[in-house]
Amino acid sequence: MSFKKAVLAVGAVASLFAAGAANAAYSQSATDFSANYAFSNFLNNDGSFNLSFSSVTGKLEFNLPPATPGGTDRHIVLDWGDGTGTPTYTYNGVAYTGGNVAVTGAGITEVLSLFLPSLAAQLTPVINAQEVFVLNFNLNSGLNFGVTETNTTVNGTPATGTSAEQALLALSVSPNAGLLASSLTDVTATVNNAPSVIVNNVPEPESFALMGLGALGMLAARRRRA
Known part of the structure; x- marks a missing residue:
């Protein structure tokens, strides 16, 4: 589908997952998830690092509240199955292969706590929970993240x-x-x-529906003029 190349940019996951700890609409799960993982590029103090997974099997699932008030809940599924077939990645049922998301420090450590709890326990005390990170990910070759710190918090103040x-x-x-x-x-x-994360620029299905209605309206107007 054309959605496969849609960019998943969450606005702090900075306007992708705008949910707090008290928001019951947020949940994440890992089912029979197995992988090799490695961090890299964290030795040069350039504000960015990489996390890559390979030989991935199983499923990760995220249920998120709307990115904007009044929007639809978001359901993201990353399913590698037993590793022998073609993985499927869907955002509200629509396929995609990658994108970028703005996430808070709390969001990063919470996601890591799902499948790397020991590491999350080490990072949580030292990472600014309100700081915003931009997370770029590629699903074509396993699951690969490039993370860049913005050095600002959610409310725009400098991170400390x-x-x-x-x-x-x-x-x-x-x-x-x-x-x-x-x-x-x-x-x-x-x-x-x-x-969680704060904002998302994956084309929402309703956005495309509105675009379609707009196109139909233009066609109707043309017919009336004719």
Whole structure:
């Protein structure tokens, strides 16, 4: 479908997942999720780092509140099955292959807590929970994220405290180095009410519906003029 190349840009997941810890509409789950993962590019203090997964099987599922007031709830499913077939990635039932999202520091650590709880426990105390990160992801070759810190918080004020890159650098030395490159096996878990992402630019189905109605209106006007 043409939606496969749609960009998933969440506005702080900075206007992608605008949900807080008290929002019951947010939940995430991992079902039989297995993968090899590795962090990289966190040694040069450039404000960005990478997280890549390979040999992925199983499913990740996210239920999110609307990106804007009055919008539709969002349902994202990343399903690799047993690893032998073609993976499916859907956003409210529409296929896509990647994009970018703005997420808070709290959102990043909560997502990591789903399948990397030991690492999330190390990062949570040192990452600014309100800081905004831009997360670019590619689903074509497994699951690959490039994360860049914006150095600002959700309300636009300068971020303070340890950067995520600096926190990863500290974890790259013994005895924690194993947290940054390892394997996950059969993770089955659910997290509810997690602080989340803030905004999303994946074309919403209703947006296309409105575009379609607009086109029909233009055609009707032309016929009346004729």
